[in-house]
Amino acid sequence: MKDIARYIAVKTLCDIEEGAYSNIKLNHYFKKYDMKPLDRAFAAEIVYGTLRHLIRIDYFINKFSTIKTNKMSKWVLNCLRIAVYQIFYMDKVPEYAAINESVEIVKNKERKASGFVNGILRNILRNKQQFYDINVKDKVKKLSIEYSHPEWMVNMFIKDFGEDFTKDLLAANNTVPKLTIRVNTLKTTKYELKEILQNKGIKVSDGVVEEALILEDFANIEKSDEFNKGLFTIQDESSMLPSKVLDAKQGMKVLDLCSAPGGKTTHIAQLMNNNGEIIAFDIHEHKLKLINDNAKRLGINIINAKLKDAQIYMEEYKEYADRVLVDAPCSGLGLLRKKPEIKYNIDKGDIEQLARIQKNILNNAAKYVKKDGYIVYSTCTLTVEENEEVIKEFLRNNDNFIIEDINNYLPEKLKTNLPYLKIYPNVHKMDGFFIAKLKRIR
Numbered sequence: 001m002k003d004i005a006r007y008i009a010v011k012t013l014c015d016i017e018e019g020a021y022s023n024i025k026l027n028h029y030f031k032k033y034d035m036k037p038l039d040r041a042f043a044a045e046i047v048y049g050t051l052r053h054l055i056r057i058d059y060f061i062n063k064f065s066t067i068k069t070n071k072m073s074k075w076v077l078n079c080l081r082i083a084v085y086q087i088f089y090m091d092k093v094p095e096y097a098a099i100n101e102s103v104e105i106v107k108n109k110e111r112k113a114s115g116f117v118n119g120i121l122r123n124i125l126r127n128k129q130q131f132y133d134i135n136v137k138d139k140v141k142k143l144s145i146e147y148s149h150p151e152w153m154v155n156m157f158i159k160d161f162g163e164d165f166t167k168d169l170l171a172a173n174n175t176v177p178k179l180t181i182r183v184n185t186l187k188t189t190k191y192e193l194k195e196i197l198q199n200k201g202i203k204v205s206d207g208v209v210e211e212a213l214i215l216e217d218f219a220n221i222e223k224s225d226e227f228n229k230g231l232f233t234i235q236d237e238s239s240m241l242p243s244k245v246l247d248a249k250q251g252m253k254v255l256d257l258c259s260a261p262g263g264k265t266t267h268i269a270q271l272m273n274n275n276g277e278i279i280a281f282d283i284h285e286h287k288l289k290l291i292n293d294n295a296k297r298l299g300i301n302i303i304n305a306k307l308k309d310a311q312i313y314m315e316e317y318k319e320y321a322d323r324v325l326v327d328a329p330c331s332g333l334g335l336l337r338k339k340p341e342i343k344y345n346i347d348k349g350d351i352e353q354l355a356r357i358q359k360n361i362l363n364n365a366a367k368y369v370k371k372d373g374y375i376v377y378s379t380c381t382l383t384v385e386e387n388e389e390v391i392k393e394f395l396r397n398n399d400n401f402i403i404e405d406i407n408n409y410l411p412e413k414l415k416t417n418l419p420y421l422k423i424y425p426n427v428h429k430m431d432g433f434f435i436a437k438l439k440r441i442r
C-alpha cells in the first residue's frame, strides 16, 4: 500500500460508523500495519479532523453530488470526506495529492466509483469558496452544520447554556487538546520529571493542577522509558480533580465503583501514598487488566480490582468505606475534543438511560460509605440530566447526606461560588467534567 496513512484513515472512519472507538481502532491498525510515527500522526490527524468537521464536510459534498451522502457506500463516502478535510483544513497537504490519493483508495475497493469520486473532488476544487456559504435560515440547523454537532445536541446546549456560550463551546469542542500527564509522585517529583523530559527536547509547562504537566512534541509517548518506568500517567487535568476532591488519607478504605482503566484509582492510591485499601470495580472483565497493568507500572499495590456491576447492591460493603468514588458511565460530551465520534454515536435517549444508571449507582454508593464519610460523584459530560439533576434527586432521597463545598480542594483558578464544579472546554481549556462531593452526616 503506497499511501498507508490515508488508507488507514478511511478504514478507521468506516469502522467508527460501525460503532468502533477512534483511539482503539487507530492503535490496532498502527500495530497491525507496523506504521511509522509520521504515518501514524498523519492518519490520526485525518481521522480526528474529519470527525470534528463531519457534518459540515457532508453538507458540502452534498452540494456537488447527485447521489447524496446517505446513499453512498461507506468506503466511497469516507474517501470523499478525507479529501475534503485535507483540502480545507490541512494547509501543508497539496490539493492534488489529497484528491489523487483518495481516488486511488477508492479504486482499491470500488474501482467503478473512482470516476465519480474524481469528478466530485475536481468540481469541489473549482468551487472552493462555496465551502464557506451555509445557506440555511434555521439557527440551530446552521450551527449544527457550521460546528458539526447534531441538531438535538445544539438545541440541548442552547437550552442549558444559552446561545453565545453554546457557540463558544461548539467551537472549543472542535479544537485539538493539549497532551497532559500526571506525575507519579510515588516514583519522582514534578521538578525531576520536568527536567528529564526537557533534557529530551520536549517542551514542558506546568498545568493548573499541582501534579499536572503539559507537553508538546512527544511522539510515541507510551513507548518512552519514562512512561514504562511509571514516572507518569497520561491524564487530562480535569480528570485529576475528582481524586483530589475525594481527599482519601493514608490507611483509609476506599471503594471506586466504576474504575477502569484506573486513571483515578491509581491517582487516589498515589495521594494515599500507596497505604490503605482501594477496591476497584468495573463491569467489563477485559478492563480489569488495564487497572492492574496501570497499578503495576506505577508501583502501586493497594488496589484490588474486581468484576462487579455497581448497579447491583453488595451487602458485604455496607458501611465499609471511608470514601467512595462514583466516576459514573456517562454520555462523554465533555470529551468531544478527544473523541469526536461521540457526537454521532449518542442520542437523547441514551442520556435518559445513563441518568437512570447513574442514580442507581449513586444510591448504592450511599449505603457503602461510613457515617462522616464522603462520596465523590463525577462525570466527563456536560448535560444537566447526568449531573446537577442526579445530585438533586440524590439529596431529595437521601436526607442523611449533604453536599460539601469542594472549593478548598481546587486550584485557585477553578474556585467558584458553587459547592460543586463544572468544567467546560471553552472556559477552562480542559475536558468537560462535573464533580460533586456528598457527606454522610447520619
Ligand SMILES: C[S@@+](CC[C@H](N)C(=O)[O-])C[C@H]1O[C@@H](n2cnc3c(N)ncnc32)[C@H](O)[C@@H]1O
Pocket (backbone or CB within 6 Å): 257, 258, 259, 260, 261, 262, 263, 264, 265, 281, 282, 283, 284, 287, 308, 309, 310, 311, 327, 328, 329, 330, 380
Ligand atoms: C468514566 S469510566 C471510568 C473511568 C475511570 N474512573 C478512570 O478514571 O480511569 C466509567 C467506567 O464505568 C464502567 N461501568 C459501566 N457500567 C458499570 C456498572 N454498572 N458497574 C461498574 N462499572 C460500570 C465502564 O466500563 C467504564 O470503565
